[in-house]
Amino acid sequence: MTLQERDKKHLWHPLTQHKVYPDALAIVKATGALLFDDQGREYIDGIASWYTAVYGHCNPYILEKVAAQMQQLDQIVFAGFTHEPAIKLSEELIKILPDTHEKIFFSDNGSTANEVGIKMALQYHFNKGEKRNTIIAFEDGFHGDTFGAMSASGLSVYNGPFEDFFIDVQRIPTPDIDTIEIVLERLQRIIRDYNVAAFIYEPLVQGANAMHMFEAEYLNEILKICSANNIVTIADEVMTGFGKTGKNFASEYIETKPDIISMSKALTAGFVPMAVTSCTQDIYNAFLDDSVGKAFFHAHTYSANPIACSVAIAGIELLKSAEIQNNIQRIIQSHKDFDAKIKSHSKIKTTRQKGVIYALDLDIEMDRYGKKRYEIFDHFMEHGVCLRPLGKTIYILPPYVITEEQLDKIYESIVALLEVV
Numbered sequence: 508m509t510l511q512e513r514d515k516k517h518l519w520h521p522l523t524q525h526k527v528y529p530d531a532l533a534i535v536k537a538t539g540a541l542l543f544d545d546q547g548r549e550y551i552d553g554i555a556s557w558y559t560a561v562y563g564h565c566n567p568y569i570l571e572k573v574a575a576q577m578q579q580l581d582q583i584v585f586a587g588f589t590h591e592p593a594i595k596l597s598e599e600l601i602k603i604l605p606d607t608h609e610k611i612f613f614s615d616n617g618s619t620a621n622e623v624g625i626k627m628a629l630q631y632h633f634n635k636g637e638k639r640n641t642i643i644a645f646e647d648g649f650h651g652d653t654f655g656a657m658s659a660s661g662l663s664v665y666n667g668p669f670e671d672f673f674i675d676v677q678r679i680p681t682p683d684i685d686t687i688e689i690v691l692e693r694l695q696r697i698i699r700d701y702n703v704a705a706f707i708y709e710p711l712v713q714g715a716n717a718m719h720m721f722e723a724e725y726l727n728e729i730l731k732i733c734s735a736n737n738i739v740t741i742a743d744e745v746m747t748g749f750g751k752t753g754k755n756f757a758s759e760y761i762e763t764k765p766d767i768i769s770m771s772k773a774l775t776a777g778f779v780p781m782a783v784t785s786c787t788q789d790i791y792n793a794f795l796d797d798s799v800g801k802a803f804f805h806a807h808t809y810s811a812n813p814i815a816c817s818v819a820i821a822g823i824e825l826l827k828s829a830e831i832q833n834n835i836q837r838i839i840q841s842h843k844d845f846d847a848k849i850k851s852h853s854k855i856k857t858t859r860q861k862g863v864i865y866a867l868d869l870d871i872e873m874d875r876y877g878k879k880r881y882e883i884f885d886h887f888m889e890h891g892v893c894l895r896p897l898g899k900t901i902y903i904l905p906p907y908v909i910t911e912e913q914l915d916k917i918y919e920s921i922v923a924l925l926e927v928v
């Protein structure tokens with residue numbers, strides 16, 4: 508039996524309607540920007556395996572660090588115990604996070620990083636004796652699949668069956684030059700009519716919302732109003748964190764800094780799952796008390812797993828290296844050059860770029876989860892390129908170590924698509 512046949516017996520895949528799309532592609536090896544399947548074919552990983560493997564798959568430097576850590580300390584309860592990898596990682600993260608951030612809380616994935624942020628915000632007000640129960644979020648945002656994160660997410664295809672069980676969320680559109688006044692008015696009205704605890708947002712790029720991008724200066728207007736009203740601001744940097752936008756964090760582009768930042772995905776470079784929620788001293792201080800009841804009683808068994816911490820430390824070292832920083836700038840320039848060549852193509856409606864994230868919308872009618880989307884996906888795979896279209900949006904978010912030749916191959920596969928679509 509092939510891997511694909513064995514897969515079908517017992518496995519249930521995420522985001523998959525198994526009745527219509529029963530086949531999964533078996534990958535047996537990955538290195539750098541390349542994936543290899545069980546038939547010996549290779550593919551360029553144009554999306555860094557869901558924005559994780561930014562330093563390349565099986566990065567040898569990270570491998571070396573993980574191997575050493577595995578022989579030293581594998582796992583220890585993080586309640587009442589500590590260890591150097593967690594301490595060192597907190598020190599390294601605080602160095603690259605906004606100046607106001609002082610505390611690091613661990614969990615396992617992007618959804619729980621946001622769940623932790625939302626719970627911190629709600630309890631922050633609770634501990635201060637204020638009853639605030641409403642969260643503000645953007646329309647069409649995505650924050651994950653646990654209940655709090657899902658409540659904050661506005662993409663209905665994920666939420667349908669669960670909406671009756673959500674926490675109270677009010678929504679505003681992402682702002683642009685034409686809508687900013689209306690958005691701010693709506694925000695003010697929500698603040699008047701509800702007891703708003705927090706505002707959660709993806710800064711500058713909404714990944715799941717087909718790589719929708721918006722401007723820092725308008726987001727800043729929203730954040731200023733939130734801060735003035737003591738609303739805890741939570742930047743979901745699960746996708747944007749660790750260099751994707753050209754800076755370490757997208758929040759660096761925005762003048763008003765968030766109180767809380769959630770991180771995952773590239774944090775552990777595609778090696779192991781881990782997530783972090785950072786916050787300011789002010790948030791942390793609200794939990795300090797003689798009574799245990801004011802403490803943050805949230806824990807995951809694998810909190811601050813030493814092996815995951817060692818991966819993250821090595822990842823940050825790589826991120827700061829001249830080599831990776833140069834690669835990021837090179838990719839940004841290549842995307843720009845490609846965009847200049849292609850953006851007026853008749854099959855393209857719009858294009859956009861932030862850092863190494865490049866996206867274009869095809870000028871055709873199609874459903875986000877329809878048959879055409881899978882045909883386009885197959886087109887890329889036949890060209891040896893792994894890109895996952897979000898409906899009619901084609902986007903590239905490559906590992907930083909991708910070569911120019913590999914990038915060109917991705918661009919060529921897009922040009923070839925425009926000929927046939």
Ligand SMILES: *Cc1c(COP(=O)(O)O)cnc(C)c1O
Nearest residue numbers: 616617618649650651714745746
């Ligand atoms: C992927 C993602 C999440 C969810 O993270 P998981 O690790 O899949 O739970 C949350 N927010 C954003 C912006 C994401 O891109």
